[in-house]
Amino acid sequence: MANRFILNETSYFGAGARENLVPELTGRGLKKVMFVTDKVLLECGVATKVTAELDKAGIAYEIYSDVKANPTVANVQTGVAKFKEMGADSLVAVGGGSVMDTAKAVGIIIANPDFADVVSLEGVADTKNKSIPLIALPTTSGTAAEVTINYVITDEANKKKMVCVDPKDIPVVAIVDSDLMMGMPKGLCASTGMDALTHAIEGYITKGAWELSDMVELRAIELIAGSLYDSVQGDPKARETMALAQYIAGMGFSNVGLGIVHSMAHPLGVFYDTPHGVANALLLPYVMEYNAESPAKPKYKAIAKAMGVQGTENMTDEEGVKAAVEAVRKLSLSINIPQKLHEINVKEEDLKDLSVAAFNDVCTGGNPRETNSDEILEIYKKAF
Numbered sequence: 001m002a003n004r005f006i007l008n009e010t011s012y013f014g015a016g017a018r019e020n021l022v023p024e025l026t027g028r029g030l031k032k033v034m035f036v037t038d039k040v041l042l043e044c045g046v047a048t049k050v051t052a053e054l055d056k057a058g059i060a061y062e063i064y065s066d067v068k069a070n071p072t073v074a075n076v077q078t079g080v081a082k083f084k085e086m087g088a089d090s091l092v093a094v095g096g097g098s099v100m101d102t103a104k105a106v107g108i109i110i111a112n113p114d115f116a117d118v119v120s121l122e123g124v125a126d127t128k129n130k131s132i133p134l135i136a137l138p139t140t141s142g143t144a145a146e147v148t149i150n151y152v153i154t155d156e157a158n159k160k161k162m163v164c165v166d167p168k169d170i171p172v173v174a175i176v177d178s179d180l181m182m183g184m185p186k187g188l189c190a191s192t193g194m195d196a197l198t199h200a201i202e203g204y205i206t207k208g209a210w211e212l213s214d215m216v217e218l219r220a221i222e223l224i225a226g227s228l229y230d231s232v233q234g235d236p237k238a239r240e241t242m243a244l245a246q247y248i249a250g251m252g253f254s255n256v257g258l259g260i261v262h263s264m265a266h267p268l269g270v271f272y273d274t275p276h277g278v279a280n281a282l283l284l285p286y287v288m289e290y291n292a293e294s295p296a297k298p299k300y301k302a303i304a305k306a307m308g309v310q311g312t313e314n315m316t317d318e319e320g321v322k323a324a325v326e327a328v329r330k331l332s333l334s335i336n337i338p339q340k341l342h343e344i345n346v347k348e349e350d351l352k353d354l355s356v357a358a359f360n361d362v363c364t365g366g367n368p369r370e371t372n373s374d375e376i377l378e379i380y381k382k383a384f
Contacts, residue, residue, distance in 0.1 A: 004255060005255045006167050006254070007170075007251060008146070008147055008170060008171055008172065008173060009172050009173065010024065010173045010174075011146075011147070011173070011174040011175075012173075012175045012176065012177075013244055014177070014178065014240070015179045015236075016179055018050055018053055018177045018180065019053065020175060021050065021053050021054070021092065021135060021137070022053055022054065022056075022057040024135060024173050025090065025092075025135070028090075028172075030089050030090040031089060032060045032061070032086065032087060032088045032089050032090070033054065033060070033062075033088060033090050033091070033092050034061070034064055034079075034082060034088040034090070034092075035047075035050075035054070035061045035064065036064050036065075036067065036079065036091060036092065036094070036095070036102060036103040036106070037064075037065050037093070037094045037099055038065055038067045039065050041065075041094060041099075041139060042063070046094070046139055046180055047063075047095075049180060050092070050094045050137055050180070054092075061092070062082070062088070064078075064079050064082045064083075066078055066079075067095070067098055067099050067102045068098065068154075069098050069273065070098065070154045070269045070270070070273055070276070071098045071099075071102045071105075071152075071153055071154065072153065072154045072156050073117075073118040073153060073154070073155055075102055075153075076105040076106060076109070076118050076153060077116070077118060079103075079105075079106040080106050080109050080110060080116065083106055083110055084110070089132070089133070090132060090133040090134070090135070091106065091107050091133070091134040091135070092134075092135050092136075092137070093134060093136045093137065093146075093171070094139060094180070095139050096138065096140040096142070096143060097140070097142070097143030097152075097276065099139075100136050100138065100143070100146060100151070100171070101145055101152055101153060102153075103134055104134065104151040104164075104169040104171075105118060105121065105153055105169075107131035107132040108121065108127060108131050108164075108166060108169050109121075110131075110132045111130060111131055111168075112128060112129050115127065118162075119155055119162065121164045122155075122162035122362075123162075124165050125166055127168050131169050131170075134169075134171040134173075135171060135172065135173040136173070136174050136175070137174075137175045137177060137180060138174075138180070138181070138243075139180045140184060140188060140189075140192040141184075141189070141192055141193055141196060141231065141239065141242035141245070141246045142192025142193055142194075142195035142196045143192065143196075144196065144247055144249055144250020144251075144253075146174035146175075146247070146250070147170070147174050147247055147250040147254060148170070148253070148254035149165060149166060149167045149254050150163060150164065150169075150254060151164050151166075151169060152266070154269065154270055159271075159357075160266075160267075160270055160357060161267070161269055161270050161361070163262075163266070163361065163362040165362070170254075174247070176244065177243075178240040181239050181242075182236065182239060184239075186232050186233075186335075186336075187336075188277075189232045189242075190228075190232045190336060191275055191278045191337065193224060193228040193231060193232065193246075193277075194228070194280060194281030194284065194331075194332060194337060195246075196224055196242070196245060196246035196249045197220075197221065197224045197228070197249075197281075197331075198261050198262070198280040198281065198284050199220075199246075199253045199258070200217045200220035200221045200245075200248075200249040200252065201217075201288065201303060201328070202253060202258040202259045202261055202262065202366075203217045203249065203252040203253030203256055203257070203258065204217035204221070204252070204302075205259070205291060205294075205296035205299055205303075206257045206258060206259055206366040206367070206368060207257070207367070207368055208257045209256050210256065213252040213255060213256040214252075216248050216251050216252040217248075218303075218306050219248055220248040220252065221303060223241055223242070223244065223245035223248070224246075224249070225306060225307045225308050225327070225331065226241070226308065227241040227245065228331060229331065229334055229335060232335045257363070257366030258363045258366050259291065259363060259364075259367035259368065260287055260291075260358065260361075260364055260376060260379075261280055261283050261284050261287045262280065262361070263358040263361035263363040263367070263376070264279075264283050264287070264354070264358040264376060264379065265279035265280045266279075266357070266363070267353075267357035267358055267361070268344075270357070271353075271354065272344070272345060272346060274344055274346075278337070278338065279344075281332055281337045282341065282383065283383060284328055284332070285325050285332065286379050287379060288300075288324065288328065289325055290369065290371075290379055291367065291368050291369050292325075293369060294368040294369035295368060296368040296369075297320075297321065300317065300320040300321040300323075301313075301317065301319075301323070301324070303320075304324040304327055307324065307327035307328065307331070308327065309323045309324070309327050340383060341380065341384045342384055346384065348384060351377060351380045352377060354377075354380055355373045355374070355377035355380055356373050358373070358376050358380075359371070359373040359376055
């Protein structure tokens with residue numbers, strides 16, 4: 001079976017890269033933009049750095065900012081109605097994963113109206129048409145939604161996060177401008193950075209991993225290990241490195257899948273509205289320990305080496321596992337990530353329901369170790 005690798009048509013990287021937005025829009029003959037962002041980014045002036053480019057060029061746009069941190073079916077449906085009302089021909093998304101995921105869902109539904117209920121997009125939907133043109137500008141260094149074929153929407157009625165996988169949703173252009181990430185507060189920088197590390201590690205050990213994905217995921221781990229702490233402290237160069245690293249991690253996992261760190265994090269977002277990066281960061285070391293008993297075990301030495309651990313070439317596989325997990329935990333502690341579920345107000349009586357939801361999550365199929373809801377429950381208990 002052939003391995004598939006899908007990326008954006010065009011991507012730009014570096015401080016100030018947003019200056020390429022207008023040429024991309026005009027070069028594609030796009031004239032009326034629905035600008036998707038959130039209220040916080042509007043209030044703090046990050047989104048206006050991008051609307052300023054549109055204003056200078058006289059490009060028509062209207063803003064849609066009713067996006068929750070864990071975007072819902074209703075957020076998407078309201079966005080679809082807004083797009084139709086304004087007669088837009090394109091989408092520009094400026095924000096973190098929630099904003100970009102909302103824009104992806106809107107773009108897919110506009111092009112494929114049979115999926116207007118949103119919930120029918122869960123999993124691998126049989127859409128026929130490519131999304132309405134979407135240009136994505138991330139403002140956090142973690143989700144890599146600007147390069148992935150995935151998006152996540154909360155189905156509040158059924159109390160679940162829907163992971164939607166569709167090559168037709170990928171933004172036609174990604175503009176990774178680290179200037180837009182400089183205003184991130186420390187906590188957000190830490191959690192989204194650990195989200196990127198989770199993507200890289202899960203993408204490296206997932207069942208679908210192969211040579212090309214291994215290459216990019218290991219490089220992402222190296223860059224994140226070397227720059228995340230300084231990025232959290234506000235160092236501009238480190239934030240630029242993290243902007244690139246999270247995109248590289250996304251290149252890999254988008255094409256090969258993830259595992260049960262994400263499966264277990266998704267229900268936390270539904271039950272408690274836990275930020276996705278925090279959930280992933282907290283769970284990552286516990287799941288790494290669990291997944292060490294899998295065919296991926298020999299890869300842990302390479303993870304440890306990429307994390308900066310010395311002497312990995314002389315380690316046994318068992319020593320490599322311990323070194324990799326300790327390196328991840330050390331980085332997590334250094335940037336003040338919570339280490340136990342009770343610290344983020346998870347209720348012990350919910351663990352059973354969380355484990356069932358996690359087992360049924362689409363990411364579970366990519367986990368390198370076969371699992372079940374009882375074993376996932378034990379991981380939750382260990383992390384509690």
